[in-house]
Amino acid sequence: MVSAEGRRPLPVRVVNGQEYVALADLADLFALTVRDDSRSGGVAVSRGTRTLVLAANRTLVSVAGRVVSLQAPPLQVDRTWLVPVDFVGRALPALVDARVELRRADRLVLVGDVRVPRVVARSEVAGGRVRVVLDVVPPTEHTFESSPGRLLLRFVAAGVDLNADAVPASDVVAGVRALEGRAAIAIDFGPRYAAHRTSEAPLPPDGTRVSIEITTSGDLPPTPAAPTATPEPKALPPELAALFAPTASPIRTVVIDPGHGGEEEGARGPSGTLEKTVALNVARQLKAALESRLGVRVVLTRDGDETVPLDRRAAMANNNRADLFISIHANASVRRSATGAEVFFLSLDADGQPDHDLPEPAADMLPAVGGERAVELILWEMAQVRHLEQSAVLARMIESQLRARVPMSPRAVQQAPFRVLVGANMPAVLVEMGFITNGQEETRLNDASYQQRLVQALVESVVGYRAYLEGRTTEGRTPPGPARPPGEGRPR
Amino acid sequence: MSRILGVVLAGAVVALLLGWVVVRYVSRPSAPVSPGAQATPAAQEPGRRIGASLYFVSEDGMRLVAVEREVAYAPTPIEQARIILAEQLGPAPEPYAQAIPPGTTLRAVFVTDAGDAYVDLSKEVTTAHPGGSLDEAFSVYVLVNALTVNLPAISRVQILVEGREVDTLAGHIDVRQPLRKDLRWLEAPPVPAPTSPPSPAPQPSAAPVR
Numbered sequence: 001m002v003s004a005e006g007r008r009p010l011p012v013r014v015v016n017g018q019e020y021v022a023l024a025d026l027a028d029l030f031a032l033t034v035r036d037d038s039r040s041g042g043v044a045v046s047r048g049t050r051t052l053v054l055a056a057n058r059t060l061v062s063v064a065g066r067v068v069s070l071q072a073p074p075l076q077v078d079r080t081w082l083v084p085v086d087f088v089g090r091a092l093p094a095l096v097d098a099r100v101e102l103r104r105a106d107r108l109v110l111v112g113d114v115r116v117p118r119v120v121a122r123s124e125v126a127g128g129r130v131r132v133v134l135d136v137v138p139p140t141e142h143t144f145e146s147s148p149g150r151l152l153l154r155f156v157a158a159g160v161d162l163n164a165d166a167v168p169a170s171d172v173v174a175g176v177r178a179l180e181g182r183a184a185i186a187i188d189f190g191p192r193y194a195a196h197r198t199s200e201a202p203l204p205p206d207g208t209r210v211s212i213e214i215t216t217s218g219d220l221p222p223t224p225a226a227p228t229a230t231p232e233p234k235a236l237p238p239e240l241a242a243l244f245a246p247t248a249s250p251i252r253t254v255v256i257d258p259g260h261g262g263e264e265e266g267a268r269g270p271s272g273t274l275e276k277t278v279a280l281n282v283a284r285q286l287k288a289a290l291e292s293r294l295g296v297r298v299v300l301t302r303d304g305d306e307t308v309p310l311d312r313r314a315a316m317a318n319n320n321r322a323d324l325f326i327s328i329h330a331n332a333s334v335r336r337s338a339t340g341a342e343v344f345f346l347s348l349d350a351d352g353q354p355d356h357d358l359p360e361p362a363a364d365m366l367p368a369v370g371g372e373r374a375v376e377l378i379l380w381e382m383a384q385v386r387h388l389e390q391s392a393v394l395a396r397m398i399e400s401q402l403r404a405r406v407p408m409s410p411r412a413v414q415q416a417p418f419r420v421l422v423g424a425n426m427p428a429v430l431v432e433m434g435f436i437t438n439g440q441e442e443t444r445l446n447d448a449s450y451q452q453r454l455v456q457a458l459v460e461s462v463v464g465y466r467a468y469l470e471g472r473t474t475e476g477r478t479p480p481g482p483a484r485p486p487g488e489g490r491p492r
Numbered sequence: 493m494s495r496i497l498g499v500v501l502a503g504a505v506v507a508l509l510l511g512w513v514v515v516r517y518v519s520r521p522s523a524p525v526s527p528g529a530q531a532t533p534a535a536q537e538p539g540r541r542i543g544a545s546l547y548f549v550s551e552d553g554m555r556l557v558a559v560e561r562e563v564a565y566a567p568t569p570i571e572q573a574r575i576i577l578a579e580q581l582g583p584a585p586e587p588y589a590q591a592i593p594p595g596t597t598l599r600a601v602f603v604t605d606a607g608d609a610y611v612d613l614s615k616e617v618t619t620a621h622p623g624g625s626l627d628e629a630f631s632v633y634v635l636v637n638a639l640t641v642n643l644p645a646i647s648r649v650q651i652l653v654e655g656r657e658v659d660t661l662a663g664h665i666d667v668r669q670p671l672r673k674d675l676r677w678l679e680a681p682p683v684p685a686p687t688s689p690p691s692p693a694p695q696p697s698a699a700p701v702r
Contacts, residue, residue: 059655060602060655062602062604067602067604067608067610067652069652069655069656069657259663260623260663264663265623266623266662266663267622267623267624268622268623275623310659310660310663329624329625329664330624331624331625331626331627332622332623332624332626332627333549333553333624333626333627334549334553334589334590334591334622334627335549335551335552335553335589337552337553338552338553338554338626342625342626344625347674409554410552410554411554411555411626414626415676416625416629416664416665417665417666417671418625418664418665418666419659419660419663419664419665419666419668420664422666430625430664432624432625432626435624436624437622437624
């Protein structure tokens, strides 16, 4: 367990294949009061004014007004109460009013505002050079410090979790290790080290890749490296730099999200057409068309029949700094007669908030399966709210372009709390190309010329949206509509 | 005379206290009511019925319609919620269609003091779901609306599947958090008006100026 006060061990017991921790140990560490609750035959755990009741054989726990489900029910063994390990990440945060993050794979519990990035290191040999690659998740502020024979990577964090199994010791890199008690990684160079330089790149979906390129010298005597070898950010070659230089276009990257995939087939037509297949077909054509017509970079969230979690789809858009996110789907209805295309964007409830309330800070960890996933989710959940006005503009444009080419549903533009849109940090829409459950529409969705019409409508929409953004920039025009200052997320 | 009055008063105080204890115990948020265990038949007044709005898919499949129905009265929000949900999961009246996948059963209902209801459904609500954004929204909002419209004690609803929180029922609608009532799904689709982008910009349906 890592907190601002340092590291402390938390014993884990395995019962029936489940990992448990003793409630008494948690009570010591978190200053909890534990007493028997005669009414439920269980145990009441409290801190300050907050109380939760645990009962044997019950996986649901009510805490601070929320119900949390645990992987296994609590157990009483030899008069000692044991709670499943996920209790720590899911129920405890609401009780102790602090961030408590459970990192199961790393066997860590992070308490309070501590950051412990995970770093996986490996080394590669290419063209007489050795490259040490460090994948850092989540991206964490860091600095380099060079000294003879060593490069130190210091993180602004409480500690660092390093796995350097894939860096064999050599005469170029003697070793990569975490410094005890410090958030730093030391890369010790061997006798054949000559010089190095470092570079960084985003690592989708939520990390940074730090590369250390080491030139070797077989001729030089094994003297300490020149102290002048301070690392500098790797400069891009001019031809690449030109590619990445900011251009006048407000739309440089578009992420297209073919709905479902892999095990998630989505809806199915009466003749057996699968939504996931049609969505991918259209998405691929749309990518090609956008790239050739607009010269923009297009990223597909999947380019095959793969299962991609909804989180990762929005994460890909965010990490690629996409300017637009378009999710492609086919609709379904219990009524076979339902037909027509629809465009959705995220909905707000009557208070102008996302339809569901965001958890309070104390409950940040509750709704997600794993601890650290929730932290990012919460931040991203605020993301789409800032772009709603623009998402609405884009949705209307797509509707108008679709209407000129394909039949529309009577509910052509709608709002709903879409899981895939909520975390997208850019204007984002979800296009339902038609009802695959209608036989005629299923045939149309399989038809190449119909697919072309859909692609054309979406390309024209992006062209129109780009022109709209350009016009807005040059004329200083702001779109009419609800006054919501840009960047205003949720007041916290 | 004053002694008799004293005894009567003391009796009344004891009765009030007992009543308070009973009410507190029954409304404990952590107490689940499973559909099998019909709680406290004595507390239910036999024959008393109340009107409730239930929600089904319209004939054209494009919206939800509210259907008024008489349901048994229950004295606590949890029991009343269970009764309303049982009706909501039952067959749709002609000519409407059921928005919840066939075979879905109610496992349990929880209501917290904060007004959040947790509706625990069997796995069929996801495994038998035909998919599609619109029908998934309908599945979610018939449950959300049936509880929030009929029960003042419930302001938000979260759907659980087999006792667990889920991301979505079929890949679209975010059900990781309790959702509020949304009656827009009942509105008749608007008559399409020709739009000339980019203006007028559409109004996100609820973004107040603050």
